[in-house]
Amino acid sequence: MRPRIYVEGAATRLEGPLLFLRRTLDAGLNEAVEIESEQGPPRLGRVAALDEDFITLEVLESTSGLGLADVRVRFHGRPLHFEVGPGILGRVFDGVGRVIDGGPPLAAVQSLRIDGLPISPMARATPRDFIETGVTAVDLMNSLVRGQKLPLFSGGGLPHDRIAVEIACNARLRRAREQDFAIVFAGIGVPYESAEYFRRSLEASGALERTALFLNLASDSSTQRLLTPRFALTAAEYLAFEEGKHVLAILTDMTNYCEALREVSSSLGEIPGRMGFPGYMYSSLAALYERAGCIRGRPGTLTQLSILTMPADDIGHPVPDLTGYITEGQIVLDRALDRRGIYPPIQVLPSLSRLMKDGTGGEYTHPDHPALASQLYAAYARAVQTRVLAGVVGEEGITELDKSYLEFGTRFEQDLLDQQGARTLEQSMALGWQVLRALPVAELSRLSDAQIARYIAGAAS
Structure with missing residues (x-):
C-alpha cells in the first residue's frame, strides 16, 4: 500500500454523486478516498473511473455544501476495507460499515477488502444440510440448504419485509x-420506517444478539x-470463514x-443495455451472489437469501431474470394469494430450490420429507389445473375426483401455506400429511405403500 496522498484544487465539476478531478497522480480503480471541504465533515468515496486526463470519484455521502474551490481529496492507496472483529454480532451499522447503534467503536482484529476474495471452484464443497426458516412453504416444499444462494x-406492496424479519428471527441450523x-x-x-421496523423487530425477538444489521436508507447516496x-x-465472510460460524445473509432489496x-x-455516461441497466449488471450481481458457499477445510459456511421486488410483478424483468441465471432457484410471492389473506403468499408452483435434494432426507431432515x-x-x-377447468364448465360439470382436487387445493392454501407464527419442520410435515387425506389413496402415486399405510390410511382409520 502506497502512502496516502493529498490533492487540492483539482476538482472540475460535480454531477449528482460524482466528483470529477483533473488527473495529477497515479490512482487505482476502486481506490478509497476521503473528500474534505470547509463545509461539513470528510466524506468517504472511491475512484469510479479514470483516464489520462480525469479521475471520477463516487461520493458515498451527501454532496450538499461541497464546493469545488476548497475540495481536498486524500487518496488512501488501497481499495475500501472493512475493519471487522468478533464483536460484530449484535451491532447496527450504516451502509458503509460505520456503527450507528450508539455503542462504542467495533474492536477490529482484521481489515478485509469489501470486494471479497474469489473462491476457487476447486475449493468449493457441495452445499449440504437443511436450514429451518419456520416458513412451511420454504421448509417443506423448497428447502433452504446451508451454503445455497x-x-x-x-x-x-407484498409482505417481503415481514417475511425477511421472521426468517431472521426464527432461522436455525438443526444439527449445529x-x-x-x-x-x-x-x-x-x-x-x-422499514429500517426501524427491522431494528425493532430483531431487538424485540432477541435475534439481534446473533445478527449484524446493516441499514442503508433510501435518502442515502x-x-x-x-x-x-x-x-x-464482508462481515458474513469473516464470521463464516474466519470465525467458523454458519451464516445466513439476508439482503433486501x-x-x-x-x-x-x-x-x-x-x-x-456509459452506454445503457437492456431497459437502461448497464451491460455489466449480470457480472455485478454474480460478484455478490457467488460469495455464498462452502469452502473445503473451513468449518463455516455462507448462505444467501436475497430479496428483490419485481417491477410491475414482471418475472422477466432484467433484475429477477439475471438473478435466476446466477442463483439456485427462487421463492416467488403471489399477489392473488396475498389478496385472499394468505400469509406468507408464496406460490409454490413457480418456486424452486435446486439444491433441496442435497440437504433433505433421512440424514438431514426426515426420510419421508x-x-x-x-x-x-x-x-x-x-x-390448479382443475380450478381452470371448473371456471370454464362450472363445478357441476366436473367429476367427483376433480372435486376432491378442488378441496385439496383449498386446504393446501388455507391450512398449509397460511400460517401465523413459525412452524417446525415436524409441524409442517404433519399438516402436509393431513391435507393429502382429502385425496383418494389411488391418487397418491408418489408415496410408497408403507408411507400411505402409516400417514394416510392408518391415520384416517
Whole structure:
C-alpha cells in the first residue's frame, strides 16, 4: 500500500454523486478516498473511473455544501476495507460499515477488502444440510440448504419485509449449536420506517444478539447503495470463514441495488443495455451472489437469501431474470394469494430450490420429507389445473375426483401455506400429511405403500 496522498484544487465539476478531478497522480480503480471541504465533515468515496486526463470519484455521502474551490481529496492507496472483529454480532451499522447503534467503536482484529476474495471452484464443497426458516412453504416444499444462494422474488406492496424479519428471527441450523449460527441482515435503499421496523423487530425477538444489521436508507447516496451488500457480505465472510460460524445473509432489496447501478452508470455516461441497466449488471450481481458457499477445510459456511421486488410483478424483468441465471432457484410471492389473506403468499408452483435434494432426507431432515414434498407439489399442480377447468364448465360439470382436487387445493392454501407464527419442520410435515387425506389413496402415486399405510390410511382409520 502506497502512502496516502493529498490533492487540492483539482476538482472540475460535480454531477449528482460524482466528483470529477483533473488527473495529477497515479490512482487505482476502486481506490478509497476521503473528500474534505470547509463545509461539513470528510466524506468517504472511491475512484469510479479514470483516464489520462480525469479521475471520477463516487461520493458515498451527501454532496450538499461541497464546493469545488476548497475540495481536498486524500487518496488512501488501497481499495475500501472493512475493519471487522468478533464483536460484530449484535451491532447496527450504516451502509458503509460505520456503527450507528450508539455503542462504542467495533474492536477490529482484521481489515478485509469489501470486494471479497474469489473462491476457487476447486475449493468449493457441495452445499449440504437443511436450514429451518419456520416458513412451511420454504421448509417443506423448497428447502433452504446451508451454503445455497436462494432469492425471494416479490412485488411492490407484498409482505417481503415481514417475511425477511421472521426468517431472521426464527432461522436455525438443526444439527449445529445455537452459538454457531449467525445472521447478517442488510437493508438496501429502504425507507426509514422499514429500517426501524427491522431494528425493532430483531431487538424485540432477541435475534439481534446473533445478527449484524446493516441499514442503508433510501435518502442515502445511490453510490453508497452499491457498497452496502459488499460491506454486509464482508462481515458474513469473516464470521463464516474466519470465525467458523454458519451464516445466513439476508439482503433486501436487491432491486434497489440495481437501480442505483443504473443511476451511477448513467451519470458516468456509459452506454445503457437492456431497459437502461448497464451491460455489466449480470457480472455485478454474480460478484455478490457467488460469495455464498462452502469452502473445503473451513468449518463455516455462507448462505444467501436475497430479496428483490419485481417491477410491475414482471418475472422477466432484467433484475429477477439475471438473478435466476446466477442463483439456485427462487421463492416467488403471489399477489392473488396475498389478496385472499394468505400469509406468507408464496406460490409454490413457480418456486424452486435446486439444491433441496442435497440437504433433505433421512440424514438431514426426515426420510419421508422428499416424497411428501413431491406428492404435495404434484397434487397442487393438478388442483390448479382443475380450478381452470371448473371456471370454464362450472363445478357441476366436473367429476367427483376433480372435486376432491378442488378441496385439496383449498386446504393446501388455507391450512398449509397460511400460517401465523413459525412452524417446525415436524409441524409442517404433519399438516402436509393431513391435507393429502382429502385425496383418494389411488391418487397418491408418489408415496410408497408403507408411507400411505402409516400417514394416510392408518391415520384416517
